[in-house]
Amino acid sequence: MSKFLIPVYKKVGPVFVKGKGSFLWDKDGNRYLDLFPGWGVSILGHCHPEIVRVINEQSKDLIHLPNNLFHPWQDALAEKLVEKAFKSKVFFGNSGTEAVEAAIKFSRLYGRKNNRYEIITMKDSFHGRTFGSLSATGQSKYKKAFKPVLPGFVEAFFNDFGDFRKKVTKKTVGVMLELIQGEGGVNIATPEYVVKLRQFCTKNDLLFIADEVQTGMGRTSKLFCYQNYDIEPDIMLLSKGLGAGFPVSAILVKNDIADVMKPGMHASTFGGNPLASRVGLEVLDLIKRERVLFNVKRMGNYLIKELLRLKEKFSLIKDVRSxxxxxxxxxxxxxxxxxxxxxxxxLIINCTHQNVLRIMPALNVKKDELDLGLDILKSIFEKLC
Ligand SMILES: Cc1ncc(COP(=O)(O)O)c(C=O)c1O
Incomplete structure (x- = not known):
């Protein structure tokens, strides 16, 4: 326990000093297999050499520039994201919660014309820790100490279109959801539910906001998770993997909606700086160059197959989802x-929602690394069952 840090984190384990790919080393030289690198951030593993190179190169030229001046990389990253997602405009920030806050502000502006401001969010969702995103989060354990939270958020049951329908009122401006709830225990939205939500939003002029902070950037084998559902959101939020370890976030807003935001209404000092933008561009390029999505598909299929085998074997396991x-x-x-x-x-994995182990390896993880992790898990289940 540090005498100098505000103790908001439950820190565990040794002191880590080095990372490479799917491995970390502590200060005594012990090697750890990291199947949850950076809480979903380090999608290319630790210290990918090309990311290290770009950070080195760009930091020699220009690290930061205020947003009232031009540099080439911010626009280039925005263009790349739009090209790969949907017709939209982009605003850059530094963290997931900042993208969520921007989405709330866009929604408020969009609904202003007919006094709509309520956003329907999901039970067991997680959207961040600043006040807007915390208020949007559908888990009271994060909110109760800070009550009263902000008004304007209504909770609906995830994967329950009937409940969502009941929560819509004249004040509703949109719905915000994670297509796979991460902190909430890896709960996957069903295709029927997502399609119905999308159709309802289109018909009733509601904003469909996909929080892809955790699911975006290839995690699900498509670059963006919504692409698994054959729909398009109106607003998409990205962070975590976008910088593969470097802090950056983005909000993509469909063109007609983006126009509600006028100069001076929103800003971020560090958002879209030269270094962050260059890294984001390199991440997108590496995902393509190193055929990362293909690896996610292959390794993802292998992982679920092996986890299902563990489920067969150990009665402690209730369900596996991926x-x-x-x-x-x-x-x-x-x-x-x-x-x-x-x-x-x-072995580093994660535990969430009390009873769920979460595994989110680097997207370039190798089969022998997964095997090593699965062997360790198996031996732990053997010990405990
Ligand atoms: C879906 C989702 N949205 C938002 C956030 C908040 O991101 P950050 O911690 O970068 O503010 C997270 C963080 O885990 C998340 O998983």
Whole structure:
């Protein structure tokens, strides 16, 4: 426990000093397999040499520039994202929550013409820790100490179109959801539900906001998770993998909606700086050059197959769910002891929603790395069952 840090994080394990690909090393030289690198951020593994190169090169030329001056890389990254997603305009920030806050502001502006401001969000969702995104989050454990939270958010049950319908009023301006709830326990939206939501939003002039902070940038084997559902959102939020370890976030807003934001209404000092934008461009390029989406598909199929085998074998496992390389193993018991045992065995995974182990490896993870992690997990289940 540090004397100098505000203790908001439950820190565990040793002191790490080095990372490479899917491995981390502590200060005593012990090697750990990291199947949850950077909480979903380090999608190309730790310290990918091309990311290191770009950071080195760009930091010699220009690191930061205020947003009232031009540099070439911000526009280039916006263009690349739009080309790969849908016709839209982009605003850059630094973290997931900043993208969520921007989405709330866009929604308020869009609804102003007919006094609509309520956003329907989902039970068990997670959208961040600043006040708007916290208020939007559908888990009271994050909010209760800070009540009253902001008004304007209405909770509906995930994957329940009937409940969503009931929550829509004259004040509703849109719906915001994660297509796969990450912190909420790896809950995957069904195609029927997503298509119905999309159709309803289109028919009733409601904004469909996809929070792809965790699911975006190839995690599900498509560059953006919504592409698995054959729909387009009106607004999409990206962060985590967009900088593969470097802080950056983006909000993509369909053109007609983007126009509601006028000069001076929103800003971010660091958002879209030269260094962050160059890294974002390189990440997109590497995903293509290194055929990362193909690897996600292959390794994702392998991972779920092996997790299902574990489920067959160990009665402690209630369910396994995954899309691409975003997997959840739901247990009949608390998951924290398994997470801690894994760490002792030098495997890093995550425990969320009390009883779910979450595995989100680097998107370029190799089969032998997954095998190593699966062997460790198997031995832990053997010990505990
Ligand atoms: C879906 C989703 N939205 C928003 C956030 C908030 O992102 P950040 O912690 O970068 O503010 C997270 C973080 O885990 C997330 O998973």
């Amino acid at each position: 899309m691409g390389l975003m997997a959840g193993v739901e247990l009949f018991s608390e998951a924290q002891p398994l997470f801690e045992e894994a760490l002792r065995e030098k």
